[in-house]
Amino acid sequence: MAVEVRIPTILRTYTNGEKAVPGEGGTLSEVIDHLEGKHPGIKERLIDGENGTSDLRRFVNVYVNDEDVRFTGGLDTSVADGDQVVVLPAVAGG
């Protein structure tokens, strides 16, 4: 499944400055693994893999076709050909 992945400014150091890169996979998890293959280091910025579990980082938002994946199955969210995946860091603080 070919998708488009939109990359936020702060992660464009991994994509040679590209705002959007092609992605592949049937789930968000697979898309991120594919992304890591092309742009090593980026996965660690998206996923918290500590304690043997693996989940999106709390302050990273990912959307598939404008839906926040936290409400659609997280990393297991399925993606289809032509879908758009958007990554946006939370704007948050104390």
Added chain:
Amino acid sequence: MLRIDQATYDAIIAHAKRDHPNEACGVVAGPAGSDRPERFVPMVNAAASPTFYEFDSLELLQLYKEMDARDEEPVVVYHSHTATEAYPSRTDIGLAAEPNAHYVLVSTREHGNSPGPVELRSYRIIDGEVTEEDVSVIDETRSQT
């Protein structure tokens, strides 16, 4: 240095006073690469908290899509502190994810919702490093749509 027009400066402070004792937050968007904060966009603090702020995730997406369509970027990201000084907290520093933005902090601890001067300061936050910068208020009203 942050250069910001008087109307936008006043709008940030008014928002902070209005939302006190909760933290207020928002951005001022401007043409990408221009460093000109032109379009004031107050956001809802989804955390509705006196000690934390976070843009609602779907409103965040809408905002970034809108900026993208207009070829804008968040020139200013602002929020208020309601009990402490206008200096980035550890959380602010850890979560700062816009290396090109001026992070504006406002403190409403002195006067809360009431009239009175408000501290407004600006910072760059890059890779965990905070650098304060001067704020220059320019007396020029730009379009605010």
